[in-house]
Amino acid sequence: MSLATTFLGVNFANPFMNAAGVMCQTENELTSLAQSSSGSLITKSCTSAFREGNPEPRYSKAPLGSINSMGLPNLGFDFYFNYAKNTFPSVNVSNKPIFFSISGLSLEESTSMAQSLCPLATEGQVILELNLSCPNVPGKPQIGYDMEDMDRYLNAVSSVYSMPFGVKMPPYFDFAHFDSAAAVLNKYDKVAFVTCINSVGNGLVIDIDSEQTLIRPKAGFGGIGGSYVLPTALANVNAFYTRCPGKKIIGCGGVTSGSEAFMHILAGASLVQIGTQLQEEGVGVFDRILSELRTLMEKKGYTTLSDFHGKLKTL
Numbered sequence: 559m560s561l562a563t564t565f566l567g568v569n570f571a572n573p574f575m576n577a578a579g580v581m582c583q584t585e586n587e588l589t590s591l592a593q594s595s596s597g598s599l600i601t602k603s604c605t606s607a608f609r610e611g612n613p614e615p616r617y618s619k620a621p622l623g624s625i626n627s628m629g630l631p632n633l634g635f636d637f638y639f640n641y642a643k644n645t646f647p648s649v650n651v652s653n654k655p656i657f658f659s660i661s662g663l664s665l666e667e668s669t670s671m672a673q674s675l676c677p678l679a680t681e682g683q684v685i686l687e688l689n690l691s692c693p694n695v696p697g698k699p700q701i702g703y704d705m706e707d708m709d710r711y712l713n714a715v716s717s718v719y720s721m722p723f724g725v726k727m728p729p730y731f732d733f734a735h736f737d738s739a740a741a742v743l744n745k746y747d748k749v750a751f752v753t754c755i756n757s758v759g760n761g762l763v764i765d766i767d768s769e770q771t772l773i774r775p776k777a778g779f780g781g782i783g784g785s786y787v788l789p790t791a792l793a794n795v796n797a798f799y800t801r802c803p804g805k806k807i808i809g810c811g812g813v814t815s816g817s818e819a820f821m822h823i824l825a826g827a828s829l830v831q832i833g834t835q836l837q838e839e840g841v842g843v844f845d846r847i848l849s850e851l852r853t854l855m856e857k858k859g860y861t862t863l864s865d866f867h868g869k870l871k872t873l
């Protein structure tokens with residue numbers, strides 16, 4: 559029985575990692591992930607400069623998951639670049655790969671960061687995940703919901719970034735949108751993977767005792783994660799898996815146990831990101847879910863991920 563896998567020519571001991579944004583903003587958080595049982599990790603989406611983010615409370619647990627409107631708080635590109643280049647190698651005891659998330663506030667900013675990151679990627683030190691789906695920067699609509707904008711971003715980044723990279727997509731809810739988003743992604747061979755999904759944007763969770771919203775920013779509107787989003791996450795994983803045959807899929811959304819991880823892989827995910835459950839449980843979640851997935855595979859007679867990867871059956 560092995561949970562090892564190869565992704566973009568890189569070896570992973572197992573398919574699990576954090577979702578960008580969760581437990582990956584500071585050096586301590588990143589090092590805790592580096593030394594956890596995860597197969598890899600990803601940095602907090604960054605902007606060129608340090609960013610405070612939205613006023614707190616900006617994250618809250620909710621009955622079936624979470625709501626967040628963090629507002630892209632991060633220590634700035636240089637911090638994550640230096641972490642990946644200098645600090646990570648010294649704490650990366652299991653030699654796991656690291657992904658690097660970029661979420662500039664403009665095409666120019668994202669392109670400039672991608673260009674600066676490229677040397678580290680050509681050295682095989684990082685894998686870029688370009689975030690096209692942050693729902694929480696006031697006044698900044700999600701790039702992934704504007705097909706022409708997404709096309710412009712991918713064209714600009716592809717022209718300065720010489721390595722394969724991936725994109726973090728928002729959830730889509732209509733076949734016409736699966737089709738048009740996949741058509742844009744399929745124009746770019748350098749887009750080697752697609753991460754589905756980011757949080758379901760601009761939900762509203764209410765506390766009936768206080769009759770208040772749970773978070774302060776945007777009148778309580780924020781990205782929804784956790785069990786609430788599992789069916790949407792699985793649908794987006796499978797929709798892009800079938801529409802982008804030349805690309806890998808990373809699944810994200812609603813993974814709280816080995817069962818949901820199994821579903822994501824069955825739907826087409828090669829790697830699986832954990833967000834809300836990691837935020838609530840801590841890095842022990844990787845040990846638990848690894849064990850649960852192994853048990854499930856054993857019960858079904860599977861010995862590797864490829865035994866069931868992408869093999870979802872329809873009726």
Ligand SMILES: O=C(O)c1[nH]c(=O)[nH]c(=O)c1I
Binds near residue numbers: 579626627661692694
């Ligand atoms: O509010 C955030 O920082 C945030 N929150 C999310 O749920 N997804 C994102 O991509 C981002 I950049």
